[in-house]
Amino acid sequence: MGVDLAKSVFAVCTVDAAGRVLARQEFKREAFARWLAQVPAGTVVAMEACSGAHHWARRCVEYGLAPRIMAAQFVTPFRKARATKNDHADAEAIATAARQGNMRFVPIKSIDQQARLSWHRVREGYKMEHLAIDNRLRGLLAEFGIVVAKSESALRAALADPDQLTGLPAEMRELIADLNAHWQQVPNAHRRLRCAHHGARPRG
Secondary structure (H helix, E strand, O other): OEEEOOOOEEEEEEEOOOOOEEEEEEEEHHHHHHHHOOOOOOOEEEEEOOOOHHHHHHHHHHOOOEEEEEOHHHHHHHOOOHHHOOHHHHHHHHHHHHOOOOOOOOOOOOHHHHHHHHHHHHHHHHHHHHHHHHHHHHHHHHOOOOOOOOOHHHHHHHHHOHHHHOOOOHHHHHHHHHHHHHHHHHHHHHHHHHHHHHOOOOOO
């Protein structure tokens, strides 16, 4: 069976050994969990790799089912038509894709593996956010003729120099100050997260 996962309503398409559709169903999240526990052991339950996929795969394993997770790009070719893309069509495409003998499946992650990846993802998010704010500050300043060298230290120096910002309108100086304060806080959040993960005490 193919399952189109969602936040609240899941679409399920059950097919037989020949690939014929036997049933199409919809379940809200709680009902899906109850229904899944009644599915015959050994049933292949396929889903796309997305938020929640590994959680439901682990639930399937608990119930004696055979979960299969696939990257979304491997499912796309099995959708019958772009114009008919909907939850039921997606569930059928997932079920069809899972039956392919050469399909590549995503290994199911344990809770500990997902926890470690979550720490890494959030830390990387802070780094990307810091760079995005850096670029935003440079872009805003450049619109008013203030061009800063391409280094973090140069930007910090420019933002700390009142003479550099004198020519900006008052409301613009306020905007830059707010954005700069946020920019300064992001590395601190990243350091606190890193120290918490490694059991160290953050400095400052």
